Amino acid sequence: MQGRTSIAITSALEAGASYADARFVTSAAETARARNGALEGLTSANQIGIGVRVIADGAWGFAATSEPDEAAIRAAARRAVELARAAATTRRNPVRLTEVEPVIDDVRASFEIDPADILLQDRIALLMDCDRLMNKSDVAVTEGHVSVLRQSKHFCSSEGADIHQELIETGGRISATAIDGNETQRRSYPGSHGGQVMTRGWEVIEEMRLAEHAEEIAQEAVALLAAPQCPSGEMDIILAGEMLALQVHESCGHPIELDRVLGTEASYAGTSFLTPDKLGTFRYGSDVVNISADATIPGGLGSFAYDDEGVPAQRAEIVKNGIFVGYLTSRETTAQLGLGASNGTMRADGPNRLPIIRMTNINLEPGDIPMSEIIRTTERGLLMDTNQSWSIDDKRLNFQFGCEVARVIEDGEITGIVRNPTYTGITPEFWGACDAVADEETWTVQGVPNCGKGEPGQTAHVGHGVSAARFRNVQVGVLGDE
Ligand SMILES: [Zn+2]
Structure with a gap:
């Protein structure tokens, strides 16, 4: 079969679009998560799909399908054009786009250590090491996670762009929560919400030196329980x-x-x-x-x-x-x-x-x-x-x-x-x-x-x-x- 993105674009143009672009995306996300010395979850989520964005009668339309076969892609492209035509009936000014040079390129993800080479048991062992080091009296909850995302994206446009792009993201975090009566204090490393994440390989996790910081954040969470309140x-x-x-x-x-x-x-x-x-x-x-x-x-x-x-x-x-x-x-x-x-x-x-x-x-x-x-x-x-x-x-x-x-x-x-x-x-x-x-x-x-x-x-x-x-x-x- 012809390439998926070009099927989408040809179908959109046949249906009357003046501009069309399509993104075929596959991704795989893996996370290992530990809590209080036990493995809390191993999740892996895969996504596949194609999104078609068009301009027809001067308005935007968008449709997507997670079934990347030819019939589904053609249907999504036609649907995007129908939606654009419907949107056009209420739009005052037609969409205009500034120029972009259509590029043909193929970009690989760059990393030093391929996360695929790090066994699941080694990822879990790292989290368990951190847990042990954070496990002190008054520390009620220890948490940690490491995650890896890989994505591949193929973008084509009716203007002639044809770009294949790969992406890798690696990140992690640990935290210790200390509790004494009504007082709860947490310290996280590095960062609190998602931790640190970069578009690099497993070297990100190694450079964080999670285990070397585990004891220190647990101690500080405990010390915070007795610390004075922030001044006003x-x-x-x-x-x-x-x-x-x-x-x-x-x-x-x-x-x-x-x-x-x-x-x-x-x-x-x-x-x-x-x-x-x-x-x-x-x-x-x-x-x-x-x-x-x-x-x-x-x-x-x-x-x-x-x-x-x-x-x-x-x-x-x-x-x-x-x-x-x-x-x-x-x-x-x-x-x-x-x-x-x-x-x-x-x-x-x-x-x-x-x-x-x-x-x-x-x-x-x-x-x-x-x-x-x-x-x-x-x-x-x-x-x-x-x-x-x-x-x-x-x-x-x-x-x-x-x-x-x-x-x-x-x-x-x-x-x-x-x-x-x-x-x-x-x-x-x-x-x-x-x-x-x-x-x-x-x-x-x-x-x-x-x-x-x-x-x-x-x-x-x-x-x-x-x-x-x-x-x-x-x-x-x-x-x-x-
Ligand atoms: Zn934001």
Whole structure:
């Protein structure tokens, strides 16, 4: 049989589409999960399918099938055209797309250690080792997981693009929860929600050295039970690692998604304060704040070779010396705003979902001060570590983040820990109060594997390159106290 994607495109064009693209996707995800010394689950999920996206009568249509035989693919293509024609009856202006050079390419996943070579029993043994090291008195729950995703994607368009792309993602995390009476404290490594995930092989797990951190996080969870509550009031804070990544994610990554800005996407705290009149002039942060969107970083969870419109991965400036200068865009939104070519951020969560604008790696560019120097020059502050909770309003302006632990800094030295810390702020004021960004020595790309958006919901895997940053006079307090 003729290639699946070309069957889809030929059928869509025969049915009257003026543009068509098709994605044939196969993926396999494997996770091993342990809890309290027992194997809690071994899951493996395979997906196969083809999604067909068309423009007919000036409107979008999309249909997908998980049965990749010729008849089902032809039916999906015809259905996409029917849906487009129906949508066209209520659409005022026809869809326009900015140009993209149609590419023919074949991109392999890159890794040093193939996860397929790591036996299941060795993956489980690693989790059990960590459990043993975390198992201390007062630690009530120990958890750990390692996961691997492999995906193969074949994208073709009626403009002549023909791109085969392979992807691999590897990640993991451990955590220890200590309980004493009503007090519960958890410490996780590395990061709290999905742990660390990268588009690399098993070397990611080896470099994390999970077992070497197991004892230390369990001890700290226990120590937090007896630690003082976080103080309340205005204080300097330092954010690093996963917490700084989440701060960039929620207060910059989401509001720069141009579909939110234009009002076509409003789910999950959906719109944005970064309206088009602000592009190029709005002061988003202080002079030391430089943010880029970069899908080309080797290993970043938001890295790929081509997006799901066949646009090559790019690096785009978002905030330059504190001024807001760029959005995450698509071929349609760039045409709507007259912005030139798409910067390549359209991605779909699987073959049966329409691509939407998603973060790539949204990075806070490193500054020129060592992390140790930022701590040394902080008179009275808190180093917030590992996100625990977050909330942010619809326009992405007012936010509150809770962390697993905060380290107290007095006269330039870390002197102890406090429990249940939170901080609040208003996005441009908060970034405006950023007076120091640490240099590349502590700069790493943190993976966020659980970014939700869309209706029906889609989960994106995105990344954030961050070092550490200090913010002056931030409102801090105790989680749960309002
Ligand atoms: Zn998100």
